[in-house]
Amino acid sequence: MFKKILIANRGEIACRVAATARRMAIRTVAVYSDADAHANHVRACDESVHLGGSAPKDSYLRWEKILEAAKATGAQAVHPGYGFLSENEDFARACAEAGLVFIGPPPSAIQAMGLKAESKQLMEKAGVPLVPGYHGKDQNPALLAHEAERIGYPVLIKASAGGGGKGMRVVEKHADFAAALASCQREAINSFGDDAVLIEKYVQRPRHIEIQVFGDTHGNYVYLFERDCSVQRRHQKVLEEAPAPGLTEAMRREMGEAAVAAARAVKYVGAGTVEFIVEQRSEGLSSAGADMTFFFMEMNTRLQVEHPVTEAITGLDLVEWQLRVASGEPLPLKQEQLQINGHAIEARICAENPDNNFLPATGTLRVYRKPQHTSFQRSRVRIDDGVREGDAISPFYDSMIAKLIVHGATREEALARLDAALAQTHIVGVATNVQFLRGVLRTDSFAHARLDTALIERERAVLFDREPLGxxxxxxxxxxxxxxxxxxxxxxxxxxxxxxxxxxxxxxxxxxxxxxxxxxxxxxxxxxxxxxxxxxxxxxxxxxxxxxxxxxxxxxxxxxxxxxxxxxxxxxxxxxxxxxxxxxxxxLDRMAHAGDTHAEAGRLTAPMPGKVVSFAVKAGDKVSRGQALAVMEAMKMEHTIAAPADGTVEELLYVPGDQVAEGAELLRIAA
CATH class of the missing domain: 3.30.700.30 (Glycoprotein, Type 4 Pilin)
Structure with a gap:
């Protein structure tokens, strides 16, 4: 077993890995950026090394610096967490060449599953069912548009090298395809350095169910059951639960065996997640598995954000499994020894404004009060976070503040426990989705497990612009x-x-x-x-x-x-x-604001700090209310700025590529 490991990540996953390593008497090394100099994960580790600037490209993505830090501190292995370099085969290969153990799958497995098109071809050979689509290498826009027509609208454009909902767009009709393709490719090249996409049939009323798999260096494989991740916004998960409601034992076994076949096909080692899209053919969305068909979507070659719900229902520490497998030990348990106990749900608490299209928010955690909780395995209430009261939520990284995980004997008990825990979560200083999450739990669809990826949109009338107190x-x-x-x-x-x-x-x-x-x-x-x-x-x-x-x-x-x-x-x-x-x-202090004047009309400002990606208009253009004017990138996502009223563009005040502060005036429109 290792004596010291370096954690090549930040936030709650770095804190989580450090906690497990400490229980196993393994010392840990943190890496950090300028923005994270006083971050919680730095304090959680035994040692720390500064990498560089606040932007990921200047720090957490500089894997040569990470290797230097590992060598300087005497670390024997690198845990990549999730995100950043966790699915980068070049980094995994560089670790091996430097004599370091990469706590994850071999580079060949990352490469095989990292490109969605190639992975689908591989899964087809392994007998894993696929969604109809185009997964070819020819990326000619005309060909892609033709393939979309062949598949039949609506279609889903997905970045081939992507994940986490980035570089993904649903297209309802041919007229929207070109603009959606361009946006996907921009987001893909910025996030993954590769603008290749694939086209798939957009499954109606789909559920997103994923299987947790594990493999070791001795040829052993198991699946640790499933998680339902259907509740999503902007193709990113909001709530995750295990086990998946309404799944029969027969379908659970069939999906688990398909996931193991996928892992075995690439000689996978360590923790991975095989994601399936599940088509539902009846109105009873939580009904028997006989009414559902599953298709392979992708494999995430890393530990997932939502892994705690699997830990809660199995009583296992998946990070400990990672460390043991990476050190050469066989899997601790065989398939027949694994079992489901109770029900668990995870809520992602994010700095964002649900009523403004989930726009990410920045600010300081002036108040950060949490319910009574633990931070490990099967507990009634568990919180995984990497922040403290007084910390700043910056525009440089993901908007997630914390994960709140609850466990109960039944789904109904877990639901009630999660709502009570969210009620005791008090955050002041930055906009969050806590109240929105409580609203989702109370919807008829979620309460009765009528799940699909359109749940939030279907329940829009009771989820947005609500006032709970009056x-x-x-x-x-x-x-x-x-x-x-x-x-x-x-x-x-x-x-x-x-x-x-x-x-x-x-x-x-x-x-x-x-x-x-x-x-x-x-x-x-x-x-x-x-x-x-x-x-x-x-x-x-x-x-x-x-x-x-x-x-x-x-x-x-x-x-x-x-x-x-x-x-x-x-x-x-x-x-x-x-x-x-x-x-x-x-x-309102009337005397304090007596001399204030109204803001100048016609100003369009940046809703948060970020980078100007593009302008869709030029000076002199006439625009209509709701028309797209510009695209900004912040917190790893693109955000479209729309015209608040009809008018004429007077002036563009920035050029694509410029970094802008929150509130910066981007362009002016005359009525």
Whole structure:
């Protein structure tokens, strides 16, 4: 077994590998970029080495620097985590040439499965079922368009060297094919250095079910059952669960054996995931496996982000298996010794705005409070993360903050546990998808396991632009927090400078101005003769009673209800967390903004830091509301900037390739 390994990754996976290595008495070396100098994964390891600049190309993708770091620190092996270099056969080969063990499959397996077209041809020979499509080497756009017509719309364009939803577009009709192809190729070349694509039939009402496989250097292979990853946005996973609801034992065995055949065909070693697309032929999406047919989609030659749900239902440490297999040991268990225990679900908590097309967000974790949890294997609540309160979410890396994993005896128990754990997850300082995740859990489709990759779009009416608490409670909570702060300062203030409503006689009324969900609102607080308070907010009025509880919570009685809330202030904003949801309300200071003027009309600004990829217009062009104007790249994804209204382009202020800050004006449009 190794004495020291280098972890060629960052974030939660680096922290996870370090924790397992520590239990196995293996020392670890972290690598880090400028942006990660004080990151949690650096502290989690025994040693650390600086690689370079914040951008991945200047640090985590510089594998020559990683090899130098391994040599300098005396590491015997390199764990690539997932992402970055984990599926790079050149890096795996370079590790071997440097005398280092690459904790993953051999370069030949990575190469065989790394190009989707070639891997499909290989799987066809191995007898694994495939989706109808074009997987050839000829990348002439005219030929690709012809093949799409032959396959029949809708089709899916996928980067041949890709993964993680990057370089992937669904095309509904011929007229949209050329633009979608160009966008896929741009994203593919930026993410993988290869713009080759393949075309496949877009399966209607598909489920995404993947099989966890393991192989060793002694020719042994097992499958550790399946994960359902159907709930997706922008072709990226949102929720993952194991086992897959509605899968029969016969289909589970058939898919598992097909996955092992795929691994055996490339002499796979270590942890891998064989992904299948499952076509459902009945309306009962969670019904028996007899109503489903599966097709090979791709193999990810690495550990997957969602591996904890497999660990939860099997009770195994897959990272420990990786380390043991890489050191030459046989697989710890045989297929007949593996079994499923209970149900597990993982939620990916990301810095993003679901109501704005899941636009990634940046900022500082001013508040990062988590439910009671552990960080390993089959526990009721587990959190895998690589951040701490006070850390910054930068534009350089993936937007995922943490993974929240729960385990229960049944799917229903796991669902309830996950919702409760998400309710106890409080993040302030950056937009997140926590409330959106809770909304998905409560949809009829997810609750009853009617799963497919269009679930989010199908449930759009109940998932987006929702307000869980409402103005009356939000305003009452913000006023309550202000009153408690005033009470705390009252002991040192004279009666004439106190802001708590003290008067020598009579009653008086105090007005609070708020911004709530984009609208200006008012609340009126009346101080009564007997010292009690009466609040009017959002069309509701009643007595207001406020008490502060331990751990910063407050108890609020208003409109006949007694509530315990967690309330945090961030500048003028107040963030309110209740068991049923969370919201944000901002206090407006009329005097502070008395001299402000309205923003200049016609400005179009960058929604976040990133790179300008292209402009679809030029100065003088007439544009219509909703028309695509520019494409930006940030957090590994492309984002389209659309016209907010009809007008004429006056000026383009940047050129493709320029890096821009959040809020930077990109172009101007005259009405």
């Amino acid at each position: 103005l009356p409670l939000a305003a009452a909570a913000a006023i309550a927090r202000a009153l408690l702060a005033e009470r705390a300062s009252a002991a040192t203030a004279d009666p004439f400078t106190r802001r708590d409503g003290w008067r020598g006689f009579g009653e008086y009324q105090r007005r609070f101005d708020f911004e709530f969900r984009g609208q200006e609102q008012q609340a009126l607080l009346r101080y009564k003769r007997d010292g009690s308070l009466w609040l009017q907010a959002g069309g509701v009025e009643g007595a207001l009673v406020v008490d502060e509880l331990p751990a910063g919570q407050l108890e609020l009685q208003f409109n006949g209800l007694r509530r315990t809330l967690d309330v945090y202030e961030e500048g003028a904003a107040t963030h309110v967390f209740a068991p049923e949801g969370a919201t944000r309300i901002a206090t």
